[in-house]
Amino acid sequence: MKIGFDNQKYLSMQSEHIRERINQFDNKLYLEFGGKLFDDYHASRVLPGFAPDSKLQMLMQLSDQAEIVVVISAGDIEKNKVRGDLGITYDVDVLRLIEAFRGKGLYVGSVAITQYTGQKSADAFKKKLEKLNIPVYILYSIDGYPNNVSHIVSDEGYGKNDYIKTTRPLVVITAPGPGSGKMATCLSQLYHEQKRGVRAGYAKFETFPIWNIPLKHPVNLAYEAATADLNDVNMIDPFHLEAYGETTVNYNRDVEIFPVLEAMFERIFGECPYKSPTDMGVNMAGNCIIDDEVCQEASRQEIIRRYYQAKAGLVDGSKKEDEVFKLELLMKQAHITPQDRKVVGAAMERAEQTGAPAAAMELPDGKIITGKTSDLLGPSAALLLNALKELAGISHETHILSPAAIEPIQILKTAYLGSRNPRLHTDEILIALSSSTALNPAAQKALDQIPNLKGCQVHTSVMLSQVDIQTFKRLGIQLTSESIYEHKSILHNA
Template identity: 70%
Template structure:
């Protein structure tokens, strides 16, 4: 378990060098559309064990003296208070978070571009807020017939109407809080303005997945399809690359479909298209840094199974429909993945059957599976966490690292004063109680010291967890799946 399959050090060096080479290709100025997550890329770290979640930002850190960041946000997303599902914050708030995070890494944030601006009051208010904070803001406008009306788009009435974003460094990284923010349009608009001014510049795209030089049905690429099942993205052979070079590479449907349009735009802006295929536009070197193919295949299969269970739970909660689940089932078949490859599923199901109550299982780094059952004092998640920590610390399971007498006052507080109907301790309450016990009990301290060993461990619950427990599992780095069942038959679940 936890085999390393990816050389992160090699990736940082190779990726930085490749981007610098692409900057030189275009005379010293490159607009780089940055897709996916710049921070906390846990999908990549799960399917490419050894890939650090902050690899992309560390790679940019190696280029910090030549790079600046431009953040794009769509005005209609501001108006609609669009929320990032993974963070639970609106896109406009996430722009502020991103700027702080970039600056915290020593990266220069040049400006924010409000795209698709059409007089939205919320966008005006956001612009005023940013300018008060000392951030430059530019506006880009809707273009009728985009992206197919190329004569209008590549004209003074199209891209020419957009504000020209003042930049000062050779590498301009265009990123956004989420998809549909207009990153590509910002890059192409800038190219139009640069060439109108007689300045040379280029465009490239940085997307980690699908990995262009892995086979189409490689589990890592199938895991990308699983991650975007709700968007209906499909991996496909890049027909333009195959025709131009006789080489089979992998891209995804949206980039392949839009390439003829992009190619025509490049021809109008630059006189010729610098790329012969969507694959040519990319700068991703991740596929060259896989050092154990079997390890990444196994990790990707686990990710597909996790995505399948997530799809089942989303359907149960009304967040997804049958089509998403059907697609995930097909991807599992293609990857030759099934629930038997995830021992925590069978282990938790056995405990649930024996007790008639929710159960939880964790697979430790050495492959041993520990379980937790629901009791009067603890929920199954809390019990499994304590059992896992005791196992990792070499503490006999008969030893109480938290005294029952310490738990009872917490239960009384929850029921009598905080209005809770559930007396059992959630995972956060359990860990706080363990931390307090650790001040006087060496066994509790020894157990608490093992928390970091839970990172990247597989876990499964026989019921959909509360937001508190699922959130804590994520913070601890557990790779969690759940059965699509609630603990009760109530209509309202917290």
């Protein structure tokens, strides 16, 4: 796969700029971390070369200066809000994040429960954390937030919140997801620090939109595609343009809230340290793009993938029509159609030829491999097998799986586990392949190619079961599917 982004340069530049920002204040900076710290796969897809854990690696370079505060909204605890990508509730994710940070040698100072109005579930979570010897602080819901600045920045507003005790110059504020109250936590701390004679600072770390590339650059359009459900819109930062005569890109929520933030800073400090939302950000990603065309093409493909995901979501009820309409508009702005995804045409052509569900994969060298439905295998399983054989240089006619490896799995599925579908799924074909390696060297040769599937593109002519979707995800394969079920049934059964 072609590389378009210099990850090492990014880590170096980003760390250096954070250190500079710390020194601008009284050696105390509250850094709001947007997006995902551990697994930023969106960034790695649209900026090939960006490591999914880049933010974490950058923090580890600052580990001696940094401490982490994990923020969670009391309302999200009450609602049992779930992270869609992990399938776990936000409160469970707080524990996961703490454990993961500690496992990397990073110091987690505390947890802040925000927007608190007496929720009993939040009280229970606080007690649970305290039993684990994790300090917990409460930040209350403030009447008139965010517009009643005089009330918010007062002893009856931020002054009612707990002061979060921190010991290091860089305080990273992160959360399980958006809307958790990260920015409000930072501003509350600035208020309390000022009362204690410390002129602490605030900055925002978000990768997208990238401020110093064009507004309609495919990388920035791909960010809009990723947040289509939130209806975020990229826009020129008017405050930055007025202050510096320089055109930069930000997004609507930061631009809309900036006058309020400016007023808050003025009440806390007597002046605002920033002239624009762009000023608040620490984002060197745009300076680390080394092949713009590679990143543009990767971003175009991401927009198309998001479109297919939204279309499938319409069928299963997880997405709304407005999201699909927005993605269609973004495709027009990027001058692309679904047919610009090579595997789409190949999968649909194979399905038409065979009269049954089919799948297609684009290998790292650009070659297209297809898989069809058979008595033994579903199209996704067949595709995986064909791709591994191609990568291993094994002839298509060579059988690397014997019926003896497949039949016991089919019997187990249908006779003992109650499945109506005897065909093997992707995970089952990989198990069958691994169990064949002892007797068949070709099977081992094919199995050794699994790492080379990472980053490959796949399209299927029908929606897949969750088993197949998760297998492709674990393999690092970027999947899209037509938004129709294989069987016309009320339930989408595997």
